[in-house]
Amino acid sequence: MKHINGISTLANKYFSVIAILFAVAAFSFPGEFIWLGSYISILLAIVMFGMGMTMKPVDFKLVLTQPKAVIFGVLAQFTIMPLLAFGIAKLLNLPPELAAGIILVGCVPGGTSSNVMVYLAKGNVALSIAMTSVSTMLAPILTPTLLYLLAGQWMPVDPFAMFLSIIQVIIVPIILGIIIQKMLPSMVEKGKDVLPLVSVIAVSCVCAAVVSLNRDNIAAAGAIIFVTVILHNLLGLFVGYLVGVVMKLDADTRRAISIEVGIQNAGLGVSLANTHFAAAPLTALPGAVAVVMHVINGSILASIWSRKPLDKKGAKSKQAKKIA
Numbered sequence: 001m002k003h004i005n006g007i008s009t010l011a012n013k014y015f016s017v018i019a020i021l022f023a024v025a026a027f028s029f030p031g032e033f034i035w036l037g038s039y040i041s042i043l044l045a046i047v048m049f050g051m052g053m054t055m056k057p058v059d060f061k062l063v064l065t066q067p068k069a070v071i072f073g074v075l076a077q078f079t080i081m082p083l084l085a086f087g088i089a090k091l092l093n094l095p096p097e098l099a100a101g102i103i104l105v106g107c108v109p110g111g112t113s114s115n116v117m118v119y120l121a122k123g124n125v126a127l128s129i130a131m132t133s134v135s136t137m138l139a140p141i142l143t144p145t146l147l148y149l150l151a152g153q154w155m156p157v158d159p160f161a162m163f164l165s166i167i168q169v170i171i172v173p174i175i176l177g178i179i180i181q182k183m184l185p186s187m188v189e190k191g192k193d194v195l196p197l198v199s200v201i202a203v204s205c206v207c208a209a210v211v212s213l214n215r216d217n218i219a220a221a222g223a224i225i226f227v228t229v230i231l232h233n234l235l236g237l238f239v240g241y242l243v244g245v246v247m248k249l250d251a252d253t254r255r256a257i258s259i260e261v262g263i264q265n266a267g268l269g270v271s272l273a274n275t276h277f278a279a280a281p282l283t284a285l286p287g288a289v290a291v292v293m294h295v296i297n298g299s300i301l302a303s304i305w306s307r308k309p310l311d312k313k314g315a316k317s318k319q320a321k322k323i324a
Contacts, residue, residue, distance in 0.1 A: 007197060015113060016299035019204050023292045026208035027215055036209035041271045043202040043209075045173040048136075050195040051112055052177020053188050055133060066127070069249060073131045073257045076243045078142050080261055081106040081236050086150045088232055092224065096154040097282035102228050103151040104283065105269045105290045107143045109135035112199060114263040117298040121305035123255030131260045136174070139268075140166040155277060165275055170268065203291070206267045210288035217285050229289045233297050237262030251310045263298045266290035 026033040036043075085106030089099035110132045118128035143166060144159035151157060181188045211218065218225065240261025244254030269287035277283035 015116060015200050015203075016295045018200060019207050019292055019295045022204040022208040023211045026211040027218070030212035030215045033208040033212035036205050037213045037274075040206055040209050040267070040274060041169050043206050044169055044267050044271050046202045047112055047199050047267070048170050048173035049177045050199055051132075051136075052174035052179075053181045054192060054195060055174065055178055055181070061130075068247070069124075069127055069253055069257070070130050070134060072243065072247060073127065073260055074134050074138070076240055076257065076261050077110055077131065077135050078107075078138070078146065080239050080243070081232070081264060082146045082150055084235050084239070085232055088228055088235075089154075092228060094224070094228065095282070097277075098225065098228065098286060100147075100151040100155040100157075100277065101269075101273060101283040101286035102232060103154075104147055104273060105229070105264055105266055105286050106232065107146040107150070108265045108268045108272075109139040109143070110260045111263045111265040111267070111294065113203065113295060114259050114298065116196070117263060117302040118256045118259050120299075121255050121259060121302035122252065122310060123259065123305070124250070124252040125256070127253055128256045128260055131256070135260075136170060136265075139265075140171060143268075143272075155283065158276065162272060162276055165272060166268070169271055203267060203295075206270065207288075207291045210270050210284065210291060214281070214285050214288050217282055218288070225285055225289055226293070229286055229293050230297070233262055233290065233294055236264075237297070237301060255305055259298055259301065263294050264290065266294055 022033075082103060083106075085103040088094075089102055094102065112132060115125065115128050115132055119125050140163050144157070144162035147162065148157040148159045237258050241254050241258035243261070244257045249257070266287045270284050270291065273284035273287055
């Protein structure tokens with residue numbers, strides 16, 4: 001078990017490298033990975049199940065003790081990213097499928113990998129976990145509604161069907177994970193260090209599946225899809241940080257909000273695109289690229305911040321100390 005824990009820690013540290021290797025391998029040899037396409041929803045459910053097993057009441061305590069940071073952070077999550085995606089789609093005059101795809105990426109909740117990135121960036125991990133948890137729980141309502149309002153002009157959207165999909169892929173696995181944690185706490189405690197490894201493998205497999213399924217589309221779309229996704233991601237990270245500055249929050253909290261806003265659960269976007277826009281395969285393309293690019297950009301930013309000391313106010317953050 002000690003060796004497995006060590007591998008898990010290593011996998012967390014080099015998450016972006018692993019994701020890139022899987023993506024490059026899938027692009028180079030799509031036939032070897034295309035079978036994973038049938039398991040995208042299952043892989044995502046496994047990640048959510050692991051999230052449920054690590055969820056604790058303290059994750060939601062910040063909603064009561066630090067409501068300002070959590071509420072404004074989640075509001076930023078579900079306003080900045082959808083509106084940025086809509087603006088970029090208009091600005092670049094994207095084809096309908098790509099426009100709907102990038103808006104879908106903007107409307108999904110924060111990704112679980114953001115918690116690891118916030119930790120590496122010396123940010124407020126407690127806030128990051130709280131934001132991820134709250135935004136994920138709100139996703140069944142907000143993601144379909146926002147997508148319907150912003151992307152409806154490009155593609156037909158069925159909010160109720162998408163609501164049911166998110167319940168199945170995210171909420172049910174999380175609830176099952178919470179139940180297992182309550183029923184078998186000692187077993188979960190022993191295996192909790194392995195969960196990050198499982199998540200890294202699952203998300204990397206999603207990367208490989210999506211890239212292999214969309215290899216020709218990625219090659220045909222050219223630079224425009226990468227420009228769209230990178231621009232959306234970087235603007236989200238920047239504006240998210242700016243929200244913390246305007247609100248005069250601690251440095252560690254600004255870092256957490258930046259990463260939480262900018263790093264989306266793109267794997268969910270891919271799953272929803274494959275399920276609800278199967279007749280328009282290019283809709284899944286922004287999510288496919290975002291799965292990889294979000295991990296890369298987030299990891300680079302976390303690495304830069306990890307070398308930059310917090311200001312005195314941020315260093316005194318009680319939550320940061322508690323998590324550390």
